[in-house]
Amino acid sequence: MCEEMTALRVKWRHIIFLVTWLAYASSYLLRKPLGVIKADLESELGLSKTQLGWLDTSLLLPYAAIQLFLGSFGDRFGARKVLSSCLIISSISMVTFGMWSSYPVFAFLLFCNGAAQSQIWPSCIKGLGEWFSGQQLNTILGTWGTCVFAGGVMGTSLAVYLQSMYGWRSTFLLPSFIVIFLGILVSLLLKKPNKSHIEVDTVNISESTSTQQQLTFWQIWKVPMLAEISITMFCVKIVRYCMYMWLPMYLHQFLGYGKSEAGMLSTTFEIGGVAGSIVLGYTVDRWFAGKTILGVMVAIILSAIGFILFLLTSDYGWMFQVTCLLLCGMCNCGPDAILSGTLPLEIAMGRNIQSSLSGFINGFGTIGTILQGPIIGVIVQYYNWMVVFYFMILTSLIGALSMFRASLVKKQSNLKIESRDDLLI
Template identity: 30%
Template sequence: MSTPAIELQARPQARPALAPELLRRFGRLRPEAFALTWLVYVAFYLVRKNFDGAKPGLLAAGYAKAEVATMDGAFLAAYALGQFVAGPIGDWLGAKRVILVGLSVSVGANLAFGFLEPVPLLATALAVNGVAQACGFPLCCKVIAAWFPASMRGRASAWFLTSYTLGDIAAKALAGSMINGAGWRFAFLVPAGIVVGFIALFALRLRQSPREVGLPDVSEIENEPEPLAQPGLAPRFGGQLVRLLRMPATWVVCGAYFLLKMARYTFMGWSNVYLFEQLRYAPGDATLATIPITVGGLVGTLAAGYASDRLFGGRRAPVVVFCIFGLAIVTPFYAGLGSGEPTRAMLLHLLIGLFAYGADAIMSAAMAMDLAGSEGAASAAGLLNGIGSVGATLSPVLGAWVSMTFGWTWAWYVLSGLLLVSAALMATRWRRAGADG
């Protein structure tokens, strides 16, 4: 976990007025801030993705599939709506405070879920957890933006986003082992207990910005002005969000990300169903066959971050367009996949993960930071991911309704068409960086 933080350090291009001791202190504290922010999001996932891991246990305990779906829907809706509010609150009150409150409420919701019985109360607990979880990603983006200048944010956000892939694996592995050993309730009680320890660590050690520890802003240390900085203006609730909503670039990126996240969640949530129904895979084999999507996603996330920083000088759109267009091209080939082609299936899953996660990583984190700068990073990430989450909630339309009504081939063709629209939107920003235009 410390390796990415060390990798992300850049040789400071400091102004002569800065004392060497300040630079040494900054060089020591930035890797720590990055590592703790990475761990923050893993902690959020331990008390979020455990529900996905616990679904078989809930079904085995007698809850109907429709009841589990109701609980899931309550979480997703609350999570999407919560991000629109959590980001502006974080820009107003500070990232660390909101992160600690969000994690604490999430722990409480998990403890409640572990003791409750009726479906309405369980759905309510998950809805509360959804709002609390919305305090995670946007505020982590704000911390990353405070410690890394614009020229490094592609790489920094790419390494940071490995947390949700590895956090997902950890949460589901822990939930599965708890279900097998002690029952589904412990899939919520044990992670909650673990995260209490993390909260204490974050309260003591997490530094939300260099300014918090008496250092100059990262723009001054790296001699790289923050393009959207507004010195002298006191933070106010919703101020950054209002500014974002007035920018044409915001709406272009949000529209493209809405379509991309719908596509990513369709692949994440329904590709194993496609393999099971259409290609006659065994249920377990269908799920195992989609693991390369996650593997490709790890590679794509890191490759996209480095490419946007080093090959395109901080311009994110070219990398995003390449990834989304690549995903749009691969998708029709997925529709033509045969049941006796495991090697081809593995290759397609790797490419799907590479392109889908690569584009998602840039848009959800680095591009959000570029749109608003360090002062408004939480509002931008909350707005982008809130709109993207609305798209994610519509993924069952493609995965279920279209496939049942017109067949899986048409479902993948429709998805490919939507991805081409997303790529076309982002192509309008090919030569632009940050909030320009």
């Protein structure tokens, strides 16, 4: 009987892992086309680069704001209901995007899409946390976190294909139907262990939902290390979305690649992210046991070095560009699952606030993605692409510095706990 229960638990863990992986990966099918079609929107509709930057903001502002202030939806209503609803709503909002030529309509549809997608990440983390224990959590979430970057590759590749075959107006149509299907799949398969009569030994997740704590913005901000982790996430994501939303245009306009070539070459950054998420998760568990924050700090420093090398070798040919983009992707994207997955689960320490903490960190990071649109638009329009890379290098180093600060806070917290234990003795 025990062996049957173990086999059933393993089976459902695989199902939950796969369903949530697909769910979050699919969200990029409705985000990445915007970066691919920017050159078309500029040439056909006469939109300026500053206006294109504000379209990024239209998508990402509600995404960040709702995660910051309403990140507890997954804790309150359950991961299955919230995740499936958000997938379906986001796809409905984008299915007609290609039928319009109005800038305000584009902004409104992207706003609706961003608002719906805001709860997808914290709901996925909530759903995963109910099934997996704290042992090897960095490895598990690092592997699962490949959905972020694999989804980006799939989103860009599909958009490039649709753009080249049918024009830019088709780039959101097929992805919308795919995401609707996955929303239905989530509603059928994403279950809690107790609903399936399965016992799961979880270290970081409390099974009790009746004791959920409603935390305000400032209460979450004051949780030890949350501020530093959130600032690091801000720096990492502002750099990542600079690459997501502007790299195809940079490769096309500055390095002279064709539109399709530029779009596909830009996926190298996200392919590096897939490898980085797995490698960093395993590396942190294997060689940085108890020093997760240090591992993340080292990775972010290496990402800054990668951008410097990319800048220095941009005229050397595509092999150097691919190599540097892979390094940048590995080291910038790799920490994502740890920053907004593993660390908030650990900090929650059994309280039913995992979705709130994860949503807060990811939402605060998304403020960076909001700002990158107009910032990069202005830099490119009034300065040049070189300044964009200087900006990304500096921002990466600030993120690494914030991780160093988090390590000091953790050390001080551990000393306080040890001193209390001494007093009890």
